[in-house]
Each structure stands twice: as C-alpha cells, then as structure tokens.
Amino acid sequence: MAEDGEARSEADKEVEEHESVWQRMERPTRPPRAALTHDRIAEAAVAIADAEGIDAVSMRRLAERLGVATMGLYRYVRGKDEVIELMLDTVIGREAQVASAADWRAALRESAWGLRAVLLRHPWIVRISTWSGPLTPHLVGRLDGLLTSLEHLGLDADTRMVVVGTVSAYVNGTVSTDIGMVEQMRNEGVSGMNELRHLYASRMKWLLASGRYPAFERYIREGVRKDESEWRFELGLECVLDGIAARLGI
Known part of the structure; x- marks a missing residue:
C-alpha cells in the first residue's frame, strides 16, 4: 500500500510540474500574504519591456518594481517564461481581440x-x-x-x-x-x-x-x-x- 501511495504521489508531482500558470490560477488556494495579483505582475512586466525591452524583464527587476521580495513572486509564477505568458495574454486581451x-x-x-x-x-x-x-x-x-x-x-x-x-x-x-x-x-x-x-x-x-x-x-x-x-x-x-x-x- 505504501508503494502505491508513493507511486501516486510521484505521478501527482509530475502532473503538477507540467501544469501551466493558467491551470494553477483557476485552482483555489490560500490567500497570499503579499498584496500581489497575476494582473499586477503582468502590468509591471509590460511596463518594463515597453520602456527597456524584453531582456530587461527579470524576476529581480520585477520584484523591485512591485516592491516585494523576489522569492515572493514565485508564489505566483515559476520564472520569467510564465511572466512572459502573463504579459502576452494581458496585451492581447486588452488590445488585440x-x-x-x-x-x-x-x-x-x-x-x-x-x-x-x-x-x-x-x-x-x-x-x-x-x-x-x-x-x-x-x-x-x-x-x-x-x-x-x-x-x-x-x-x-x-x-x-x-x-x-x-x-x-x-x-x-x-x-x-x-x-x-x-x-x-x-x-x-x-x-x-x-x-x-x-x-x-x-x-x-x-x-x-x-x-x-x-x-x-x-x-x-x-x-x-x-x-x-x-x-x-x-x-x-x-x-x-x-x-x-x-x-x-x-
């Protein structure tokens, strides 16, 4: 039975690793401590990219702009790739429907x-x-x-x-x-x-x-x-x- 539980646990972990940020956003979670939202993260990142280019967008720079600790961002996104997804979705949704x-x-x-x-x-x-x-x-x-x-x-x-x-x-x-x-x-x-x-x-x-x-x-x-x-x-x-x-x- 323990082996079955471990197998299920590993399978669940693999599924979670391949979930997109969009899937995780729809899953109920505990309220975060920081007053952040995915929308705020996206808007801040878009502002940086518009002014300085996509290379200027980093987790550290984004955290500084939002006034939070860098590690706090990882409660919402796994890294820059997911930030870019949020940026693109925000701009397309607002300006290119x-x-x-x-x-x-x-x-x-x-x-x-x-x-x-x-x-x-x-x-x-x-x-x-x-x-x-x-x-x-x-x-x-x-x-x-x-x-x-x-x-x-x-x-x-x-x-x-x-x-x-x-x-x-x-x-x-x-x-x-x-x-x-x-x-x-x-x-x-x-x-x-x-x-x-x-x-x-x-x-x-x-x-x-x-x-x-x-x-x-x-x-x-x-x-x-x-x-x-x-x-x-x-x-x-x-x-x-x-x-x-x-x-x-x-």
Missing part, C-alpha cells in the same frame, strides 16, 4: 491592422513570437475568433488555420522590418530616415555605381513612397487577401 465582422475578409483585415498597432506599441512581442509561442487564454481566444470567421466558407480545418497563419505571418514580417529600422536608427543615433540615408549615402553610392543592381537602382531613383509604412502595409495586406481569395475561390 477580434471584433465580429460582416465577412471573412473584413475580419482578417481588421485583425491584421489591430495586430500591427499592438506590435508597434509593444515591439518586444515580435521577438518572443519567434520563440515557440505560449498558448494563453486570450491568444487562443483571438485565434478562435479568426477561425470562426472562416467556418461558413466550406474550407476544411487545416486550410482555415493556414489562412489565419498566413495573414499573421505577413503582419509579423512587415512589422519586424519596421521595428528593425527604428532600432537601426536608434543604434546609429539618428532620428529619421533622411538622416539615416545621409549616414549611408557613401555606401549606397558605391553600390549603385557598380552597375550590378539595375532593378534596385531604379527603385532607389524612382520610388517616392519609401517612408510610407502604412501604405506599404495596406497594399501588401490586400495582395495577401486577394491571393487567398483567388487560390481558395472564396
């Missing part, structure tokens, strides 16, 4: 613009989205809403997921480029694209003078909307949606 729309295209278009705005406000999300993304309640809720907007089209489940993923990948890719340009300007100590172009003028002149890149040279000399990121995003998004509609006949 999917509103109902008249048709699939409107739903995907509006969600794409909404996600773009969120990523530009919180550029650290782009970085963590390159990791294996955590499944948080609001993130899955957003995905569920997008999939629901496609259900009446007669597409199979796999195709619906590819459609949603394709639009999301477009948003992440374009915003990553925009964020990267902002970081490059910051690193170079300039405040705008014209200053950055001036800084790289000699390099650009050398490249164009080589004569090896005629199509690129025509773009540099003829392009007039290089700095219109919203125009580029809109045109690219419409191309993606047009491609989806044409390929799937919807």
Whole structure:
C-alpha cells in the first residue's frame, strides 16, 4: 500500500510540474500574504519591456518594481517564461481581440491592422513570437475568433488555420522590418530616415555605381513612397487577401 501511495504521489508531482500558470490560477488556494495579483505582475512586466525591452524583464527587476521580495513572486509564477505568458495574454486581451465582422475578409483585415498597432506599441512581442509561442487564454481566444470567421466558407480545418497563419505571418514580417529600422536608427543615433540615408549615402553610392543592381537602382531613383509604412502595409495586406481569395475561390 505504501508503494502505491508513493507511486501516486510521484505521478501527482509530475502532473503538477507540467501544469501551466493558467491551470494553477483557476485552482483555489490560500490567500497570499503579499498584496500581489497575476494582473499586477503582468502590468509591471509590460511596463518594463515597453520602456527597456524584453531582456530587461527579470524576476529581480520585477520584484523591485512591485516592491516585494523576489522569492515572493514565485508564489505566483515559476520564472520569467510564465511572466512572459502573463504579459502576452494581458496585451492581447486588452488590445488585440477580434471584433465580429460582416465577412471573412473584413475580419482578417481588421485583425491584421489591430495586430500591427499592438506590435508597434509593444515591439518586444515580435521577438518572443519567434520563440515557440505560449498558448494563453486570450491568444487562443483571438485565434478562435479568426477561425470562426472562416467556418461558413466550406474550407476544411487545416486550410482555415493556414489562412489565419498566413495573414499573421505577413503582419509579423512587415512589422519586424519596421521595428528593425527604428532600432537601426536608434543604434546609429539618428532620428529619421533622411538622416539615416545621409549616414549611408557613401555606401549606397558605391553600390549603385557598380552597375550590378539595375532593378534596385531604379527603385532607389524612382520610388517616392519609401517612408510610407502604412501604405506599404495596406497594399501588401490586400495582395495577401486577394491571393487567398483567388487560390481558395472564396
């Protein structure tokens, strides 16, 4: 009997180790001593990441901002990975939920613009989205809403997921480029694209003078909307949606 009890105890322990922070949050527990909540932890971490980047978020730094002992945080989260889950869920739930729309295209278009705005406000999300993304309640809720907007089209489940993923990948890719340009300007100590172009003028002149890149040279000399990121995003998004509609006949 003792052996059976020990086996059950080990099995229970293994299950607990693989529980997510969301499962533990729904399990009744004794009231904590510190006046902390998961929401407060998430908001404090988001504020740090928005100001200084995701690398600045640590358990020690978070505890200092909240005015608690570092070990006190471990009553709520097991480490930084779970803090990041809370951060992502908070931002998505507050700023990127999917509103109902008249048709699939409107739903995907509006969600794409909404996600773009969120990523530009919180550029650290782009970085963590390159990791294996955590499944948080609001993130899955957003995905569920997008999939629901496609259900009446007669597409199979796999195709619906590819459609949603394709639009999301477009948003992440374009915003990553925009964020990267902002970081490059910051690193170079300039405040705008014209200053950055001036800084790289000699390099650009050398490249164009080589004569090896005629199509690129025509773009540099003829392009007039290089700095219109919203125009580029809109045109690219419409191309993606047009491609989806044409390929799937919807």
